[in-house]
Amino acid sequence: MNxxxxxxxxxMMDQGxxxxxxxxxxxxxxxxxxACANGGAKCIEFTNRGDFxxxxxxxxxxxxxxxxxxxxxxxGSIVDAPTAGIYIANGAKFVVGPIxxxxxxxxxxxxCIPYSPGCGSASEISxxxxxGCEIVKVFPGQFGRRTRxxxxxxxxxxxxxxxxxxxxxAHRKNRxxxxxxxxxxxxxxxxxxxxxxxxxxxxxxxxxxxxxRHRETHQDxxxxxxxxx
Numbered sequence: 001m002n003x004x005x006x007x008x009x010x011x012m013m014d015q016g017x018x019x020x021x022x023x024x025x026x027x028x029x030x031x032x033x034x035a036c037a038n039g040g041a042k043c044i045e046f047t048n049r050g051d052f053x054x055x056x057x058x059x060x061x062x063x064x065x066x067x068x069x070x071x072x073x074x075x076g077s078i079v080d081a082p083t084a085g086i087y088i089a090n091g092a093k094f095v096v097g098p099i100x101x102x103x104x105x106x107x108x109x110x111x112c113i114p115y116s117p118g119c120g121s122a123s124e125i126s127x128x129x130x131x132g133c134e135i136v137k138v139f140p141g142q143f144g145r146r147t148r149x150x151x152x153x154x155x156x157x158x159x160x161x162x163x164x165x166x167x168x169x170a171h172r173k174n175r176x177x178x179x180x181x182x183x184x185x186x187x188x189x190x191x192x193x194x195x196x197x198x199x200x201x202x203x204x205x206x207x208x209x210x211x212x213r214h215r216e217t218h219q220d221x222x223x224x225x226x227x228x229x
Contacts, residue, residue, distance in 0.1 A: 001070050005112045008093050009134055011072055012043050012114075013185045017176075020076060020190040021199075022047035026059045028202045030067075032194060033060065037071050045096055045188055048077040054086050061091035076188070081107045088113055096137060096188070100124050105131035135185060 001007075012018060019036045021044075023029050033044050046057050057075065064071040074094035075087040081103035084095050088111050095108050100117035108115035109132050119125045119136045128136050176187060 001072075003072060003093050005114055008043070008072055008074075009114050012094065012135070015041060015043050016180070016186055017041065017193075018043050018045050018186055018188045019193055020045040020047060020188045021194040022049045022053065023199055024050050024052070024056060026056055026063075028199060029056060029060045030063055031202045032199065033064065033071060033073075034068065036194075037068055042070050043072045043074065043094075045074050045076040045094075046092075047190075048075055048083060048087070054083075054090060057087060057092070058090040065091065078104060080104065084108060084115075098137075098139075100128050100131075100136075102127075102131055105133060137188070 019033075019041050021032065023032065029046075036042075036044060046053075046060070048054070048057075057073070061073045064073065072093050073091055074096060075084075075092045076096040078084045078087065078095050078097040079099055079101060081101070084092075084104045084107050087095065088107070092113065094114040094116065095104065096116045097104060098118040100119055104117070105115050105128075107113075114135065115131075115133050116135045116137050117124075117128050117133060119128055119138060125136055179187065
């Protein structure tokens, strides 16, 4: 699958809802991401959170590069250029951040990777566009009214009408319809989509499977010892 900058942006907009999550267990990540991909959500925003998160991301990305190349792995919560560079080197195809950082934009542009920074004003959105950001992220506290998004998209003194906005954490269907109607192109959903209960179940199934494999291995080893005796 082609994963150049424009293809990734098109995939994000076609998908509309982007799963956002993090888990320290690589096997749990594989299960959750594969389930999302099977349901049609191929673009995944892996949150840069917790110790060794970049290592987990690397292992997961390597896995899907062979297991399911249609999965597009991106990273969120990026606030500095060095961290962005690490994730890009580990296979990130898009970068999302809670703030606008010009150095991150430069790194992403140099590697032809989409960058979606968090913006809280028309000035920040305009600057993000100047830095080459096609999609920006806005938070409920910053853009609490859907009319504000519409104004920012179409207002003569704001940014041009083709600029795209991304609204996170709108989790109810009726709210989603209204936000998309106001002009957003994608919505990142985290714990309202991938709940702690689901992650706990995935981890429990994994540990049960590990215990079962351990028992089988132990039994096989015991049988080999008995035969040797």
